[in-house]
Amino acid sequence: MKEINYDQLERWVREAGKMMLDAHLNRDTVHEKAGGANFVTDYDVAIQQFLIARFRTLLPEAGYYGEEDTEGVDRSSAAEYVFYIDPIDGTTNFMLGYPQSCVSVGLAYRGRMAAGFIYNPYTDQMYRGIRGRGSTLNGRPLRVDDSKGVADGLIGFDCIRYNEGTGETIDILFQAVKELYRTALATREGGSAALGLVQVASGAHVAYIQMVLKPYDYAAASVIVEEAGGIITRMDGSPLPLDGTSSALCGTRRAWAEAKEIVAQAERDIRGDRGSNE
Numbered sequence: 168m169k170e171i172n173y174d175q176l177e178r179w180v181r182e183a184g185k186m187m188l189d190a191h192l193n194r195d196t197v198h199e200k201a202g203g204a205n206f207v208t209d210y211d212v213a214i215q216q217f218l219i220a221r222f223r224t225l226l227p228e229a230g231y232y233g234e235e236d237t238e239g240v241d242r243s244s245a246a247e248y249v250f251y252i253d254p255i256d257g258t259t260n261f262m263l264g265y266p267q268s269c270v271s272v273g274l275a276y277r278g279r280m281a282a283g284f285i286y287n288p289y290t291d292q293m294y295r296g297i298r299g300r301g302s303t304l305n306g307r308p309l310r311v312d313d314s315k316g317v318a319d320g321l322i323g324f325d326c327i328r329y330n331e332g333t334g335e336t337i338d339i340l341f342q343a344v345k346e347l348y349r350t351a352l353a354t355r356e357g358g359s360a361a362l363g364l365v366q367v368a369s370g371a372h373v374a375y376i377q378m379v380l381k382p383y384d385y386a387a388a389s390v391i392v393e394e395a396g397g398i399i400t401r402m403d404g405s406p407l408p409l410d411g412t413s414s415a416l417c418g419t420r421r422a423w424a425e426a427k428e429i430v431a432q433a434e435r436d437i438r439g440d441r442g443s444n445e
């Protein structure tokens with residue numbers, strides 16, 4: 168792998184966050200997408216374009232797996248270097264003025280996540296993970312406390328109608344959340360999967376779950392969590408794919424194992440004994 172200027176990548180991600188803070192949202196800049204309660208703003212598109220234009224100057228050969236349909240995005244993980252970009256994760260929060268959204272950028276090398284940057288501009292918090300070099304929050308090293316189980320902290324989860332729908336999948340999630348709620352100190356639904364996942368790296372969450380996500384939702388977070396010593400997989404414990412759709416289960420080693428069992432039980436309760444998780 169080439170020597171990458173990660174500090175420069177981080178500066179661009181911060182600049183993208185500034186674009187969120189400077190946004191002027193109105194009826195002309197918010198548009199509905201397919202799926203129901205699914206929106207995109209002109210800022211989602213502009214930030215992704217901004218990032219791709221900058222990243223091209225650093226790594227011209229890279230491919231792009233971004234959420235928005237802009238030039239350069241082919242949603243393939245085939246190139247040697249692939250940037251996973253969610254220009255605004257938590258668009259519903261962003262457009263309603265709920266200050267819990269972020270810019271999420273991951274870089275994969277030969278099919279494995281190499282680096283991740285997640286920036287919350289409202290709190291000026293930059294989560295950064297570089298494979299083999301650890302994770303930091305605004306420069307402070309992050310280390311997950313493996314002695315903590317579900318009972319010792321907060322459990323994060325998210326769901327949104329255009330992904331989880333209204334059927335069995337959401338029933339399984341809420342059944343699992345009900346059980347986690349009974350055991351944990353409290354549950355939290357923040358509305359940004361990327362920020363929910365990295366709360367495991369920072370210790371604010373002991374575990375985080377969501378049933379349906381895309382690679383640009385979790386690619387950056389996965390390397391930040393793993394480099395902090397946390398576990399992140401699909402619900403059944405298998406590795407997260409870098410293309411396609413997946414569930415995500417993230418936690419300290421202990422909370423991850425406990426939450427995995429709770430979700431599996433919820434799935435048996437809702438589906439009967441036949442199903443298996445995504």
Ligand code: IPD
Pocket residue numbers: 234253255256257258259325326327330357358359360361377379380384
């Ligand atoms: C969404 C957020 C939300 C999660 C959804 C994601 P978006 O991303 O992360 O918390 O529940 O599954 O799609 O659409 O705001 O980038």
Ligand code: CA
Pocket residue numbers: 253255256257360383384
């Ligand atoms: Ca997202």
Ligand code: CA
Pocket residue numbers: 211234253254255256257258
């Ligand atoms: Ca998004």
